[in-house]
Amino acid sequence: MTQPPASRDDARGASATFRAVLPPVHRAATVLFDDVDAMRRHDWRSREAFVYGREGTPTTRELEKQLAETEGARHALVLPSGLAGYSVVALALLQPGELIAMPVNGYGGGGQMADVLLRRLGIEVSVYEPTQPDTWAENIPAGTRLVWIEAPGSITMEVPDLTRLVAHARSVGAHVAIDNTYSAGLHLKPFDLGIDVSLQALTKFQSGASDVTLGSLSCVNEGLLTRLHETRHFLGMGVSADDAYLVLRGLPTMWLRYEQSARSGEQLAAWFRGRPGVQRVLHPAFEECPGHAHWKAHFTAAAGLFSVTLHESVDEARVKAFVEGLRHFPLGMSWGGHSSLALPYAATHNAAQRLRRLGEPVGAIIRFWVGLEPVEALLEDIAQAWGAAMNR
Ligand SMILES: Cc1ncc(COP(=O)(O)O)c(C=O)c1O
Incomplete structure (x- = not known):
């Protein structure tokens, strides 16, 4: 059986009496003209x-x-x-x-x-x-x-x-x-x-x-x-x-997600400060981050995204053990979502090489995206993975 052909005036699903909170999804390649x-x-x-x-x-x-x-x-x-x-x-x-x-x-x-x-x-x-x-x-x-x-x-x-x-x-x-x-x-x-x-x-x-x-x-x-x-x-x-x-659908909650992730991100970044093996915590809201004064002058908040540079003495095996030992920070590209992520950059990566050129004695770099999980669970996770990796 074949479908009867649609007439030019078939209803296109629009309704003057229906309204929803979010705008409708209009899928189209062809757009129809009146005449x-x-x-x-x-x-x-x-x-x-x-x-x-x-x-x-x-x-x-x-x-x-x-x-x-x-x-x-x-x-x-x-x-x-x-x-x-x-x-x-x-x-x-x-x-x-x-x-x-x-x-x-x-x-x-x-x-x-x-x-x-x-x-x-x-x-x-x-x-x-x-x-x-x-x-x-x-x-x-x-x-x-x-x-x-x-x-x-x-x-x-x-x-x-x-x-x-x-x-x-x-x-x-x-x-x-x-x-x-x-x-x-x-x-x-x-x-x-x-x-x-x-x-x-x-x-x-x-x-x-x-x-x-x-x-x-x-x-x-x-x-x-x-x-x-x-x-x-x-x-x-x-x-x-x-x-x-x-x-x-994501936009109305973006400011709130941003705030929550920023709060947790600052707590997690602070955890790394002064820890043996850590060279520097690169979080724009922290004074030790290059350009902090410019961040302060122009930004109204920091995101839950930060990096930690490690001492040259922290070898690749320990970096891998740490990142792979994390339970709440899966390994993957991108950031900004509800799930936290951790991304290691080897000491040979361009970013690490550049920091060394600028006079910073860094080895690997780990970038963290902090999502919307309870911050206590994230802190606990980092502590367990760090302890296990650094005491190998
Ligand atoms: C700062 C920044 N700009 C642009 C992009 C590219 O975005 P997309 O992955 O949508 O191409 C990324 C992705 O990682 C990013 O981190």
């Missing part, structure tokens, strides 16, 4: 009209609206991942022969994208040290077209002097983009600092459940938005309404 004239007028460049599912649905547009509001932007564009944000900004703003400056302590995926994809396209890539303003003239020279900032650094957690860095980037004529994932857009307002574009890996705090990858770019400038929007279109990047919904 031929309306169809002929359709233009993907319109950010208000609905023309094709890839260009946006009421669900993805609602998410964009809420994200822009959170970050104090005029507009936001959703993307299939946080990493996509790095590519879209670069391809929107750079031409062959132009220079992009990437922070040495930034998200590794963004740095690799520049190093491989952008170089292949003939774009020049410079890597700068955010903690050393006296090196910026050399590594963010006059004519630089785009400067990426990340605050705090992805593994090493230092916050640069944002005011000075933005002023330097502006003075050389560069656009400035920030990976603002750490603050979730709640605790650092990039547009107040004169930053042009803000990236969120919605994969982290906004979703809150480690079950979706999405990203967003937000900005206040209309011309810039048009460039980003058309680049997203030409790269064929769409976001499914189901994925957008998962983030919409």
Whole structure:
């Protein structure tokens, strides 16, 4: 038996008498038009009209609206991942022969994208040290077209002097983009600092459940938005309404999850302070973390994300034993979800090598994401795994 063909006027599931707390999920590739004239007028460049599912649905547009509001932007564009944000900004703003400056302590995926994809396209890539303003003239020279900032650094957690860095980037004529994932857009307002574009890996705090990858770019400038929007279109990047919904569901509780995780994170980070084998606790809210004063000046909270650098004498076997001995910190990428995570970086990792270059005698680094489990259980877990690993 075959299904009778749908008539043009079949109900599409809408109801004027039904309302729910969260917005509905509008799945669509095809978007229907009322008549031929309306169809002929359709233009993907319109950010208000609905023309094709890839260009946006009421669900993805609602998410964009809420994200822009959170970050104090005029507009936001959703993307299939946080990493996509790095590519879209670069391809929107750079031409062959132009220079992009990437922070040495930034998200590794963004740095690799520049190093491989952008170089292949003939774009020049410079890597700068955010903690050393006296090196910026050399590594963010006059004519630089785009400067990426990340605050705090992805593994090493230092916050640069944002005011000075933005002023330097502006003075050389560069656009400035920030990976603002750490603050979730709640605790650092990039547009107040004169930053042009803000990236969120919605994969982290906004979703809150480690079950979706999405990203967003937000900005206040209309011309810039048009460039980003058309680049997203030409790269064929769409976001499914189901994925957008998962983030919409997470947003109302994000501030509360952020607060809880921040509180537990500070307690856990404090546990490591002064412990034999620990070189330094890299938590932006702690005075011993490089850039603490800048964090204090610009952020209204720290996230439950921190790193611990270990003495060179703590060998790889003990690092592995510690991380594998944790019961409540499974091993895995990402952060921002309800489950805590621990991620070890070997003494040979770039981040550890860089810290040694900066004069810090570090071996391995362990980054902790602190989720929503009872903090007593997490503290107990760390203590048992640390004791067993260090007394081997
Ligand atoms: C700071 C930061 N920015 C961007 C990303 C990339 O996000 P996604 O995994 O959604 O591509 C990550 C992911 O780990 C990240 O930690």
